[in-house]
Amino acid sequence: MTSGESLIEVRGLTKVYGEGESRVEALRGVNLVVRQAEFLAIMGPSGSGKSTFMHVLGCLDHPSSGSYRLAGEEVSGLSRDQLAAIRSRQIGFVFQSFNLLPRTTALENVELPMLYAGTQQKQRDERARLLLEEVGLADRMDHRPNELSGGQQQRVAIARSLANGAPLLMADEPTGNLDSTSSEEIMNLFLRINRENGITVVLVTHSPEVAAWSRRVVTFKDGVIVDDRPNAGIAS
């Protein structure tokens, strides 16, 4: 797949929770196309539907109706296990609270997605070491999360998200728990991954400072996209 081809194609996507009186329409007909190697920020206030949209994009949740094609494959009707396989191959996640396994070394945390992808032990080890070197943690490989700073933990999480070579990286408030220096380091890392490896990065945030790093900002309100504009981005 070359740069410029669409990685994400969303058409008429809706998500409805509950029934009758308690019926809530979280997404009400969302259309979005994201090309390969884009750096996108999704913004919007709480309850705007941006979290729900991220769950659907991340193949963690089914849409109620509409179509979602990821890397050319329709995923809206897939089963739980089929979605798990898609997540394994196509999507890397970075969370606000890092979500590293406690009492487990950085190296083993990075290896985790490869365990479920069935990668051989030797290759797992080699790739995890390489990724940790790339995020600047060559000397922290055998440290456990409680022995690492917040910024370092998030860099382990980013290395983990790249483990299976997924073309799409989804980050949910990745700097929400970090100080400004660490935040800048992490955003720089995303930028580098996006530029050097051609990986599509989708940031979900309510912070304009974070969104400023992206090249395109999509704004949600009341379950629909109300704004979609290019952004200058921040050159590192």
Add this chain to the structure above:
Amino acid sequence: MSLLVLIRTSWKALRRNVSRSLLTMLGIIIGVGAVIASMSIGSGAQAAVLKQIESLGANLIIITPGAISSGGVSLGSGSRTTLKLNDITAISRNVFDIQAVAPFSSTSAQVVAGSTNWFTSIGGTTPAWLTVQNWELSQGQFFTEDDLARSAKVAVLGATVGANLFPAGGAVGSTVVIKSVPFRVVGVLASKGQSGFGRDQDDQVVVPITTHQQRLTGQSWINTIMISAASSDTVSGVVDSTERLLRLVHHLTPVQPDDFTVRNIANVQQVRAAAVQTQSLLLAAVAVVSLIVGGIGIMNIMLVSVTERTREIGLRQAVGARGRDILLQFLIEALSMACAGGIIGVGIGIGTSFLVASLGKFPTIITGFSIILGFVSAAATGVVFGFYPARRASLLDPIEALRYE
């Protein structure tokens, strides 16, 4: 995800909380220990009973005079004289599948040999008794049919009597005096040890039944008839035909009850064996209950563990774990806990078995089968009770799980 990695992950989770894991295993440990201990006691008892039956003479049938009771009325002593020597002749002529049949009457007396003496029981019988009792001589020989016919004053000493009267040896050929009658010692029996009922079988003197009746007791009836059947299969047939024959010989009408009792030693021993079996069955019930309680303990702790690790499960799902991967992870964790409990239980079971053997002077036999059974029941408990928590973990919604605080 490979099995090896799954097993390593499970062990790591268990080691994280050693004391909790151990407490959870307690039920399994007790259960498996009880399985091993009860089975070793059961098979030990069975082996002991078999050995006793063998030492008493295989396939032994014992006939005693007089029914123990008749319609709730116990019979008087007069009814105890019903067995005569001609009953023996009738049995040996008419009942098939008999290896040997011998009378046995017994009295107690002081036996004097020179300056030493010994109080013991004096049995009267025939040479067939050796075959019936499955006994051998250590010195000399048994008295003969000829001695029997002549009411010869000859005696065979039990090993204990021989050792007490003739501590320096030389019993054969010596003379002993019983109730003022001099007897020539012709042989000494091989030592047999205690009977199944705790009596020293070697503490007796045996003389011809004819001599016994005429010289020592003056009674014309006999205390016991012992029959050894040709094989264990023929025992019940021999019992039936002997009962019918004795009713005929004793001229009993159909309405009269038996004036004798036929008992089968194997039956008596089987009753004892059954009692031990019941006890070990009780222990087995304890084992089953412990395993169930242990299983519930495992289920409980696994549910706690799944709740505690909800976020971890969500993360694993997000990075590509399928339902099966999560299910297997928690199932193997439960299984590892059960198997570890099983191994400890096997050790404790073996220890208990040795303790029972040494403290209770009770023979126990640990079989490979009981160890396998104990271990397999532990593993099965782990799988059965680990399945529900594991399935719950595998069905967690990844979004909810990741949000869980």
